[in-house]
Amino acid sequence: MASTLETQETGGPTAVRRSRVLKSVLAWVVVLTLAYFIWPTSLGGGTTAIVVNGHSMEPTYYTGDVVVARADEPEIGDVVIYTTEDLGDAKIIHRIIGGDGVNGWEIQGDNNDFVDPFHPTNEDVLGVAKFHIDSVGTWATVLRSPSVWASFLLLALGLVMWPSRRCPDLESAEHPTDAEDRA
Structure with missing residues (x-):
């Protein structure tokens, strides 16, 4: 019971997920804003x-x-x-x-x-x-070279697809120890 209260008071996994979602949304807003201002006339x-x-x-x-x-x-x-x-x-x-x-x-x-x-x-x-x-x-x-842009796109795709490590806070919250199960 004490660990549940500590998790709620310190933010815990839910706060971490919300923070990640907020960061992702902000990143997409920045990317789309930049795209609007730099989108070339040749592409509309x-x-x-x-x-x-x-x-x-x-x-x-x-x-x-x-x-x-x-x-x-x-x-x-x-x-x-x-x-x-x-x-x-x-x-x-x-x-x-x-x-x-x-x-x-x-x-x-x-x-x-x-x-x-x-x-x-x-x-x-x-x-x-x-x-x-x-x-x-x-x-x-x-930068106008198609091969340079293809390289950038492949690099970005690789970074997006690369597996990330799980957050230790999330793992401990999803898999309670035996002592927490008995409490």
């Missing part, structure tokens, strides 16, 4: 990241900088990431200097003395630049 999300390659956006962005853009209504003065059918899958990051989203934007690199020959509409704009990270483009290029 609202985020586009690009590694700057070239000098056309200097001094705003340099080669190797990673720029993250979110789907938003572009305006004149915004730096946008856009695509054009003329260049296939290429993504261009330049500043809007005129035009409109229906008839086409006039776009120019900050370091260019000419306006881009393309006039993307709002449908072609993948996102408006929100922030950038200096000089991590090499790492970003590595």
Whole structure:
């Protein structure tokens, strides 16, 4: 009887289980929130990241900088990431200097003395630049590799599937000793 009271007063196995469930729920909330904000536009999300390659956006962005853009209504003065059918899958990051989203934007690199020959509409704009990270483009290029992501997924699967040790408090509560049975 004394051990039952001690277990109830100190929290015991039920408190341990509740704590684990709470931690799991909080972890999933964090993961889903991050997924919402970093889910790429190529998979139906609202985020586009690009590694700057070239000098056309200097001094705003340099080669190797990673720029993250979110789907938003572009305006004149915004730096946008856009695509054009003329260049296939290429993504261009330049500043809007005129035009409109229906008839086409006039776009120019900050370091260019000419306006881009393309006039993307709002449908072609993948996102408006929100922030950038200096000089991590090499790492970003590595992370874009499918084999790296496959390795991460296999590692995560292995960690989830790996058997864990049982909590000693739970074992003693589930298997009372002979002395406790007689009491």
